[in-house]
Every structure is written in structure tokens, then in C-alpha cells.
Amino acid sequence: MSLPYEALNATPHHVGCAVAAIDTSYATYGPVLGLTRRTREIEVPDQGVRVCFVELRDGFFLELVAPTREHKKFAPYLKIGFYHLCFLVADLEAEAAKLLTAGFHQMPHFASEAFAGARCQFLMSPDDMHLIELAEMSAHDFQAHFERNLFEGSATASACPG
Numbered sequence: 001m002s003l004p005y006e007a008l009n010a011t012p013h014h015v016g017c018a019v020a021a022i023d024t025s026y027a028t029y030g031p032v033l034g035l036t037r038r039t040r041e042i043e044v045p046d047q048g049v050r051v052c053f054v055e056l057r058d059g060f061f062l063e064l065v066a067p068t069r070e071h072k073k074f075a076p077y078l079k080i081g082f083y084h085l086c087f088l089v090a091d092l093e094a095e096a097a098k099l100l101t102a103g104f105h106q107m108p109h110f111a112s113e114a115f116a117g118a119r120c121q122f123l124m125s126p127d128d129m130h131l132i133e134l135a136e137m138s139a140h141d142f143q144a145h146f147e148r149n150l151f152e153g154s155a156t157a158s159a160c161p162g
Contacts, residue, residue, distance in 0.1 A: 005102040008095050010087035011139050014053065014061040016131075018077035022052045022064045029062070030054065039149040043068065046110045053114070053146060059139055061146075063114070084122065084131035092119050092136040099123045099132060116145045 019025035022041055029035060037055040044051060048071045053061040063086070067074050077083040089095040096106060103126035112120040118137040125132070135142075 006098050008087060008089070008098055010089045010095055010134070012060060013086045013088045013135065013139075013142070014063045015082055016063045016065050016084040016086065016133065017082050018074065018080070019064050019066050020078060022050060022066045025064050025066075026052065026054065035062075037154045038151045039146060039154075040151045041066075042114050042149060044110075044113050047112070048074065051114045052151070053149075055146070059143070084133050086133040086135055088137050088139055088142060089134050090136070090138070092121060092134055095134055096121055096123060099134075102126070104132065115142065 017025070026035075026038060030038070035054050035056065039053045041050045041052050043049075045068075048068050049065050050068055051066075052064045054064065056062055065074075065077075067078075087095075092109070100106060100123070104123040105126075105128075107122040107124065109119055109121045111117050112135065114120075115135045115137050118135055118141075120133060120135045123132050123134070124130070137145075
């Protein structure tokens, strides 16, 4: 069976979860789920948010995303929580073009401090219900960025569950 669109050449990276406060949300999820490795909060000024990556398993994360100011466009996501999937890609333009061909709507590119300044882009599904984020970074480079930004007191790599 052939697909009507070319599939993404991408690595699943994280699920984004909108939260009012990162520390409170981590305190809710971290201990009960045994999640011991997380980054410090990283501000992404272009998006008006702070983020924290919590390691769910090797190479896959929960991204806690909190607004840094009253943010009318972000407010609806606070009511639904989990609101986007992110994929790491080698060529942002090529992979975004595949989603555009499938009817997704693009949002502006931005350099994200959450990805060490790498280019990122959100694309909205054709039904305007779901966001896909593409981040132009390798899994190896993100892992190095994650390690450099570990929250003080996070478990070491050898103590990571799973």
C-alpha cells in the first residue's frame, strides 16, 4: 500500500505539556512516576515560555511548558495540557514541506534556546486540532544539551530508570 504523502524522516523526541508552573507540575509527576532526570528551566523568549525537559526514557522526554507572561495564544493549551508532539529532523525545510503537502499549516520558524539555539517550527494539522513541532537537531546533540542543563539534584545517567 502506498501512502498519499511522503513520510517524515524524523526521530520522535517529546510530548509538550502546557502547565501553569513548572516546579509544581514536576512535583506532581516526577516522584510518582519515578522521573528523576530533568533540565533546569530554559526560557524561550520568542515563544513567551519557559520549558523543562523531563526524561521519560532514553531519548524521549516530557516537555513542561509554562508561560512567562500573560499569553493569550498559549492560554487555551493550559486547559488541555498535552498539546504537541516534537520530532528531531536533519533538514527542517524538507520535513516541513512534507507536512505542508499533507495539508498542515506552518507557523514561523524560530531559534529555540530549548534546543541550544537550533531552528524549530510548529505546524498545525489540517483540522486545526494538533501541533507538530520540528526541531533541527540530532538526538546526539540534544542529549549533550540535556546533560549540560541538568537540574541540580537530578539523577546521573547511570541512575536513570528504564
